[in-house]
Amino acid sequence: MNPFQKIGTLFKLAASPQCAEISRILSRCQDTPLPWILRRRLEWHLAACEWCRRYADQISLLGYFARQFSSQSCESGKKKLSPHTAERIKNKLRDAKK
């Protein structure tokens, strides 16, 4: 994206604070710091829109859910290496040590 396109996108986003666009910006701010003008637009919109506040709270939980899922599944999940695969890996390790 060239600098003119970037500026154009910023103005477009800043000038259209509708919920559909705000939902995009809310996701984007999970991944990168927002330019000042977008942060202000976001704050103004969230102050007035209960639906987007709810959306913001909910998508900010998704990362927490996913990390908890990952750590709990790794520690105590039901899925295991099949005995056949475990034996294959052990054989590979034995061969590699020779």
Add this chain to the structure above:
Amino acid sequence: MREMTASHPEDWVDSHGDALFRFALIRVRKTEIAEDLVQETFLAALKESSPFASGSAQLTWLTGILRHKIADHFRKKAREASFTDLGFCECEFSEKFHKGFWNHDLGPKDWGQNPAAAVESGEFLQTLDNCLHKLPDRVAAIFSLREIDETPGTEVCTMLGISESNLWTMLHRARMALRECLEKNWFAAP
């Protein structure tokens, strides 16, 4: 006894094989690929001398090696074919908005006082697993790199050869789909 023997590479498989397999499976989703990555991890670990005799420190060390193997796997996939997936949910959410504003019948519902506590339920984690599996492979890979492993966005873009704006679009759609799926199947399930 285990303390005495766990430093032998073949015992790594018994001690840590399942945990590493599950770690890989969550990220790459295919059993055969996860198994191969675990095998590559152990073989790579064999070339280094283990700094830990056994236990959780050893698992952390092996997990670090596996992380690199998974990143290499995604890099290789990205070289074979574009990692960008802009087809997913392209028009899916248009009905959620009316003239750009939330359609109140279809917009985000109240998730209650303490939605974060849902992770204490095994059934919720199963629901989340089902919802994650509904994401297409490339979108799920990007979501797990960003949200589970907290890899910086710029690093994900470099690793997979995608633009930042495409990364944001894919993550936006992943979050919207996942939020929706959890709401339908858990927080506001009939």
